[in-house]
Amino acid sequence: MHTVFYVSDGTAITAEVFGHAVLSQFPLPFEQVTVPFVGDEGKAQAIKDKINDSYRQSGKQPLVFHTIVDSTLRNIITSSEAKCYDFLNTFVAPIEQQLGVKADPRINRTHGMENRKHYDTRIDAVNYALENDDGMTTKAYDEADIILVGVSRCGKTPTSLYLALQFGIRVANYPFIDQDMQQMELPKALKANRHKLFGLTIDPNRLQEIRQRRMANSGYSAAAQCRYELGQVERLFRMEAIPFIDTTYHSVEEISVKILERTGIPRRIY
Amino acid sequence: MHTVFYVSDGTAITAEVFGHAVLSQFPLPFEQVTVPFVGDEGKAQAIKDKINDSYRQSGKQPLVFHTIVDSTLRNIITSSEAKCYDFLNTFVAPIEQQLGVKADPRINRTHGMENRKHYDTRIDAVNYALENDDGMTTKAYDEADIILVGVSRCGKTPTSLYLALQFGIRVANYPFIDQDMQQMELPKALKANRHKLFGLTIDPNRLQEIRQRRMANSGYSAAAQCRYELGQVERLFRMEAIPFIDTTYHSVEEISVKILERTGIPRRIY
Incomplete structure (x- = not known):
């Protein structure tokens, strides 16, 4: 070799x-x-x-x-x-x-600390992603560039963090849970920021595989549950005209760049 | 232009x-x-x-x-x-x-999803970093590749996430708080994993600036408090022979690569 x-x-x-x-x-x-x-x-x-x-x-x-x-x-x-x-x-x-x-x-300072502003933008974006991960709070959605939505374990968190670290973009993410999906209605905090919503979806078999690794043989990781949630969430995306992409065959980089391309949101750092 | x-x-x-x-x-x-x-x-x-x-x-x-x-x-x-x-x-x-x-x-699939194993390694590392961020739990330190230690806001979290996303490395981070520093002793969970510890420190003025942006005019962001904490933590690093680096003038990339170089820990993904 x-x-x-x-x-x-x-x-x-x-x-x-x-x-x-x-x-x-x-x-x-x-x-x-x-x-x-x-x-x-x-x-x-x-x-x-x-x-x-x-x-x-x-x-x-x-x-x-x-x-x-x-x-x-x-x-x-x-x-x-x-x-x-x-x-x-x-x-x-x-x-x-x-x-x-x-x-x-x-x-030449490619991966050095080019300037303080660049650095702060990036760290602020990472902090924002962490504080607004997984629907933890919805109070700071006014400051979001993008709010990723989708079922649990479809790739929202790694994508949020990559967009923050690589491009300095502020990404919140919100998991659709049973209640949202039964009512087929957007929670209030999301409605107010509808233009920032971007959906992620994933193949049901792949989702099951990922959930199994987290919590084997639970209701959460059952094939029927994965199919049900994804069916509902995709219906909701369509009803509410939320743009969305399938993450199954894409890396975190590809998903991130596709989101930037579809939304037209500019990088905050280059 | x-x-x-x-x-x-x-x-x-x-x-x-x-x-x-x-x-x-x-x-x-x-x-x-x-x-x-x-x-x-x-x-x-x-x-x-x-x-x-x-x-x-x-x-x-x-x-x-x-x-x-x-x-x-x-x-x-x-x-x-x-x-x-x-x-x-x-x-x-x-x-x-x-x-x-x-x-x-x-x-050619540079930033595509090269293979499932690569992908899982990376996502597992991101999940690990999130679940073991900020001393949230110390129960999974056995699975850590590295445990970053230092005062609040010295750069632990962004470094942990970068090491996870870029290199698939499992990084926990633990913030030294007042109590640890007064006693000048490592908490028990850290002692058991002493060989995995890596310290971060930062210039007191820069720390104050960062803390001010988070919580202006608080005890937490007072100049004297920043100096005290950093003085104590560096003493502790020396006493316990914990390798450490100063993050003040370095990007997240530089800090991450320096840690890999100093510890000799191999990348889990390339």
Whole structure:
């Protein structure tokens, strides 16, 4: 198996995301090693040795995806026997040419604390999601960007948190419970914020599987209960013209981006 | 101002991360537009028109960062008048050559639901973080990968959630309160899991600022209280040999990756 090293003088998250995207097109397994915060020559040299050792041991030339700003440290890594893919610098030169502006590597702060406002927006959104999770309170819905609705365990909470962390968006979520569904009516707090509602639904078998893992052999996780709740909730979404998506075959990222696309709500942080 | 378009047939998250990393080296502001799920020729053509309109209106040639797998759709986008940067394909050919294996673009599922196990690991970690947030319960610490400790509002919760969502790691967090700090002793539940403890601390002025935004002019947000709590907690960290880091000047990503680096805990998902 080939080993892939993600090497950076920062968090290496950019190198990881980049590497995943490229390697996901190859029908091979890879051994993955992340090496963040390579900030001095000693550490760079140690990583170089580790890369070369990996080559000797496996007999397969390692791949190195790196985003190292300092050229001395970068040169140490690229002098290893791996094949090195320089994700940043490959694009910096043509962009410099297009813009007629020199890049200043020192200002590179991709996953650093770019600015206080950005940071506060994000943390406020996380706090908002937590305080308004699972219908805990409905008093702060005026401040919501989006209110996710759906049955218990259809994916509302992870989606709320992802939208908060990644995009700084304030997402409340409200679980439809038996009573709401029997009456087929929106609770009052939701009616007042109808334009913010977005529904999630899920395949009944998948829902049952998820609920079984939480609470095996209960009424809550019974197949009939899952089917009943989802049938009712989808009827309610249609009656009330609430946009909704099926989460069954989508990752949290896909669900989040689809919601932004459908609602047109802009990212608060980029 | 130049406009940057992030265009993808998926979530466009890879294109965004990539674009941010490269553009963060340029001392210029950019107008950013994300266009996800470009899945058919009609949509691709509409985006092409939008890109060209943007050029005409601003007089500045737009930048397009794209990760489009389908070559027909990709050709529509790259026939726009923008400068297009093809992040995936730039690297695919040399990697094919290194590996001696052809890429199969159809299997590209960077931010899709790669597999059920991956998905469950992540959602379980998010649930774990929520259920074990803020010392709510200490009964499930046996299942924790890490237990973050520190005073209220030093960054424990966002870090726990980020580690769960990004890396599938199970993180509990426990706030040191007055009583713990007066006695300068670890609560029993923490003692039993001492090897999992990781401390966060923060600059007293920054802590005060954060607490003021939550609860202005309270004892909780008084400068003296913040200084007292942080002084005590850092003494406790040292006495008990708990590794800790200062969160003041670091993003959630940086804190998370530093914790993984210091503890050596492997990512559960990549």
